[in-house]
Amino acid sequence: MPQHRQIGVAVVGAGRIGAMRAHLAAAHPAVRFLAVSDADPARARALADKTQARVSSADNLEVISHPEVDAVIVSTSEHEHTAPVLQALECGKAVLVEKPIALELEDASRILAALEASRGNLRVGYSRRFKRRYLTAKEQVKLGRVGKIVGISARLYNTRAQVYQMLNRNPGATPVVDSLTYYVDLLGWYAPDNPVVEVSAWGQAGTIRARGYDCDDVTWAILRLADGAIVNLGVSFAFPDHYPSLGYSGRFEILGTEGVLVIDDDHLDQLLCTEHGIPHIYVPDHTVNMAFLGSSAPGDWAEGDFWGPLASETRAWLDHLSTGRPCALTTAAEARNNLAVTLAIEHAVASGKPVKLSPAWASAAA
Ligand SMILES: NC(=O)c1ccc[n+]([C@@H]2O[C@H](COP(=O)([O-])OP(=O)(O)OC[C@H]3O[C@@H](n4cnc5c(N)ncnc54)[C@H](O)[C@@H]3O)[C@@H](O)[C@H]2O)c1
Structure with a gap:
């Protein structure tokens, strides 16, 4: 014991x-x-x-x-x-x-x-690591069931209602640095010892910038890992305010030499539609009439307790x-490398040029 x-x-x-x-x-x-x-x-x-x-x-x-x-x-x-x-x-x-x-x-x-x-x-x-579907994927990858990872494709969506909460708190808390960072974390967790060495990325402005925020509606990045594996990461937090997701809608696909692992994280499997309004766990005074239950990123309250990734993690x-x-x-070391990657994505978008990542780049950026 x-x-x-x-x-x-x-x-x-x-x-x-x-x-x-x-x-x-x-x-x-x-x-x-x-x-x-x-x-x-x-x-x-x-x-x-x-x-x-x-x-x-x-x-x-x-x-x-x-x-x-x-x-x-x-x-x-x-x-x-x-x-x-x-x-x-x-x-x-x-x-x-x-x-x-x-x-x-x-x-x-x-x-x-x-x-x-x-x-x-x-x-x-x-806390995404502690969402059951990502945790079980880690176990399968660790057991070698997909073989060597040669590619990853992942994308993350959310609503404008939530992005304004993040950007009002802090203009630096962009969807890339504050949210796509979860997928950069999963990438490093599933493919350890295979760092990102090059980043190309593009962004397209739209409604968020029109509201006065320095933030694109859509960012898409292509990352190359040290052994040549290719990763495609995309993020858009410009979905309509009342889209039924109460947090993240995601998809994460791992392509290996001996298998593939597809994580459907759009939460379309549990739908509530009500005339009473469903409060958003993260956005104050925001309700929707139709919701994908289970889409709140930290988790949910039920029976007087909090359940979900943030609860399991804590x-x-x-x-x-x-x-x-x-x-x-x-x-801490994984988190610092992660920050270097998300900042490189933003840098690649701003400069229109690929960014090579190495310890030297990280210290130069510091
Ligand atoms: N794991 C998850 O699921 C998850 C989800 C959302 C946010 N987050 C992260 O959690 C953190 C907080 O986000 P939040 O949504 O709770 O923000 P929030 O704005 O609701 O809360 C932040 C709190 O920090 C306080 N604060 C600010 N500066 C302070 C200081 N110097 N000393 C003491 N208090 C200070 C503010 O007064 C506020 O009460 C962020 O880093 C965010 O990225 C994690």
Whole structure:
């Protein structure tokens, strides 16, 4: 039987995702202490009340350095990850930070250097890995059932209603850097030790740019891996506001020398149509009358509990800290490489030229 260590957790950032993480941590049997902080003290207090956290603060360092806290979940907006992550590593706390690790390669490199200096434990929340269909695909690929991967084709769609939430929070949280990043993560997970070496990409402007955002409606990229495998990744978050998806619609196809693996992630298999309106889990005050259930990326509330990829991921990370069991969460080095790839896609679109990726390119971009 594994030993169970009791742990104290601080959640920094009490927004949509931080609130879910805090609820999950509060319900985990190994968690004996919970603290919450947010730049907005009322939001931190409200979440602390709901989760019975013992401390709430507008000062991140107060909860991070609290002597009862062993582990810190950083769920702040994308451009606000670096400072609390560095504080937590300096205090010797284990860290789970939301994706992307940072928005600039320089920040990601600072985090990696701090992690190495502190010999700490940091993972990045790419919760798509914990969606059952992607997890089972990983197992089949690992068992060699598709043979050697020679190509991957994947695309991800979402609505304008959600993209405006992301871009209003942070103009750098584009569909490429903030969402296609999940597929770059899966690519690295399914094809490890085979880095992306070249990126060509094109974007087409449309309704999102017409609304005043610096963001294309459609981005399509072709990536070449070190061994010559070819990957085609596409993203569009310009679907009509009331398209029935409550999150991502995806497709991921793995082409191997001995098999193919097709992941249909469009969620067309569970349809609800109602005259009562279905609230969007991520977009406030947004309802649809027809919804693909199961399309919410983090998961869903049911019977008073939260279920789905974000729940499985949070529990796996807490189990890892409590028992020492390995967990499948993304490492800091993987997350930094991922950021280099998504920034290269944006760079290729902006310059109209292919980008060669190498350690030298990554440091030059930093
Ligand atoms: N894994 C998933 O399924 C998933 C889904 C959506 C978003 N995310 C990621 O989660 C993170 C948060 O997204 P969200 O949708 O919860 O955003 P949000 O805007 O709902 O919440 C962010 C919170 O951070 C707080 N904040 C901002 N700067 C802060 C600082 N310096 N110190 C303390 N608090 C600060 C804000 O006040 C806000 O309450 C992002 O990195 C996003 O990419 C993950």
